[in-house]
Amino acid sequence: MTWATDLLEKMKAGTHTAPPLVQTLQLGLLEDWGEGWVRKRWQHRSELLHSDGSMFGGYIAALFDQVFAFAAMTVLAEDEAVRTTNLNVNFVSLSRKEDVVLEASVVSRSRRLMTVQGTLSSPEGEVRSIASAQQIILPRRA
Numbered sequence: 001m002t003w004a005t006d007l008l009e010k011m012k013a014g015t016h017t018a019p020p021l022v023q024t025l026q027l028g029l030l031e032d033w034g035e036g037w038v039r040k041r042w043q044h045r046s047e048l049l050h051s052d053g054s055m056f057g058g059y060i061a062a063l064f065d066q067v068f069a070f071a072a073m074t075v076l077a078e079d080e081a082v083r084t085t086n087l088n089v090n091f092v093s094l095s096r097k098e099d100v101v102l103e104a105s106v107v108s109r110s111r112r113l114m115t116v117q118g119t120l121s122s123p124e125g126e127v128r129s130i131a132s133a134q135q136i137i138l139p140r141r142a
Contacts, residue, residue, distance in 0.1 A: 004073035071104040082135040
């Protein structure tokens, strides 16, 4: 186990308290993970939706940024951390007043760069958004 996978295990077990930023943005934590992939569910909250009940694109981007960091954490060494350097989100269809499932996986990894991709789907599996990102691998600061 590394610092990152230990943290992911605590999130999965429900024993990790979300940091203030995650609490403020109401992002939630992850549901499950394995090497190179993660999954989380996000329960919709009316105060975070547009007046027509659809999800705000910037909030969707924040959910992807978080889940991509989680996916990257599944393959980090003990002395590594990551930061997003590029994030691309494509909105396929609207999500209206529904819980969503986000899944992300690591596509490739070099010594300094990682590429991740993912989907945001309805509970029935209808894809609402697809995204990809690049993460720069940095030395971890204690």
